[in-house]
Amino acid sequence: MGIDAGEEAATWQRALSGSGAAYASLFREHEGRVYRRALSIVRDVHGAEDVTSATFFELWRKRRAVRVVDGSVLPWLLVTTVNLARNHRRGSLRYRALIATLPREESPDAESIALSNVETMLLGVRLSDALARVNRSDVALLVLTAVDGLSISDAAAAIGIKPGTARMRLSRARERLQASLTNEQHRFSQAAAKGENA
Structure with a gap:
């Protein structure tokens, strides 16, 4: 049972004015959708949690430039989540590829x-x-x-x-x-x- 667009627009305005409670309310409202979108891309629980955190950090950091659509910040959050999740996934793949190329030291036998x-x-x-x-x-x-x-x-x-x-x-x-x-x-x-x- 979410908040309607009019309520969310007002909540966003309070968040822009520095209200931590308003920002927390937006987080609670959209965190589940953001997490599910991140998980669908990175396919890793911990990675999805990192992307979700980064998305909400970006919401706060770029709050003056966030585009609100129909009174909601959710579209902006989802676009940001997709971008961050894709970057995270690419970084993970590069890291795994690098690890795979490292020489492995032979362990002594029993x-x-x-x-x-x-x-x-x-x-x-x-x-x-x-x-x-x-x-x-x-x-x-x-x-x-x-x-x-x-x-x-x-x-x-x-x-x-x-x-x-x-x-x-x-x-x-x-x-x-x-x-x-x-x-x-x-x-x-x-x-x-x-x-x-x-």
């Missing part, structure tokens, strides 16, 4: 991910085993300098030894750790080779 996870886990086990064979205070030196980023002097002070002693012990601990990891890697490679030949 086997590669699983293999990487296993390798990381095995490295963690080997590192833990190697660290178990190093003196506890030397492990602390390694962790404080390599993981926590402390200087050798600060790590030495934290453990309670002289910086020169810490340098020497850290150097030996690194060598032992490297040798232990190398031996573990060699044993792992031999075991893997035997498994492949079995």
